[in-house]
Amino acid sequence: MATGLDSRHIQPELLDHLPPDDPKAIGSRRDLIWINSLMFQHAIMSSLLKASVREGSIRILEVGSGDGAFMLSVARRLARKWIDVELVMLDQVDLITDRRRADFAALGWRVETVTDNVFDWIAKPGGDAYDVVSANLFLHHFSDAALKILFEALRRLAPVFLAAEPSRNVIALKACSLLRLVGANQVTMHDAAASVRAGFAGKELSGLWPLGSAQQCEERRIGPFTHAFRVFPKEGFARCTMPSS
Secondary structure, rough: OOOOOOOOEEEEEEOHHOOOOOOOHHHHHHHHHHHHHHHHHHHHHHHHHHHHOOOOOEEEEEOOOOOOOOHHHHHHHOOOOOOOEEEEEEEEEOOOOOOHHHHHHHHOOOEEEEOOOOHHHHHOOOOOOEEEEEEEEEHOOOOOHHHHHHHHHOOOOEEEEEEEEOOOOOHHHHHHHHHHHHHHOHHHHHHHHHHHHEEOOOOOOOOHOOOOOOEEEEEEEEOOEEEEEEEEEEOOOOOOOOOOO
């Protein structure tokens, strides 16, 4: 039976076009907290970070940071040993509240926010260096051509790049219809299915990373819902296997 999942299909997601203070947008961002938990995204990203970056003074750039709830959950998993972290959170809308900043500060994480479109931001001259760039449920919004542009810029910013994206498969697509059981609103129901259809399988992201770099790529499906992608130096600490959870 044809599923339409043999290749990526990108369509606009409703949340991206709603005002941040729209009740439907607020509800959908609340739904995303549940979705990240159901997908084990926090555990996957924290495992990727621990496998790829040494403990110590660490500078992280998160692209597509949203309201910061996801990375805060990751930080809470890492905070016992990761005690000197500078986190730069990039998104086209600043949704990071004072309360969220205080929650990070309580863990010893220093937060800076950057409000910009990621492609406008990478086009600006200069730019700081980071130990790792991370993305959660973000890359699937963009075409392969756009991702090539993004990857070319990000590879110069940090030796490590980590992403946890939707896995494009039948199980994940069918599971989207079950989100109503946790009270997901119509925006979330639409966007969840759209995310799966725009998600990744096989080595699609590795094929978009710039050739000839001093980095190597790993990617694979973790569980039924997540496609993990890791870029790390060909030599050095990050040379280890992709975590399983």
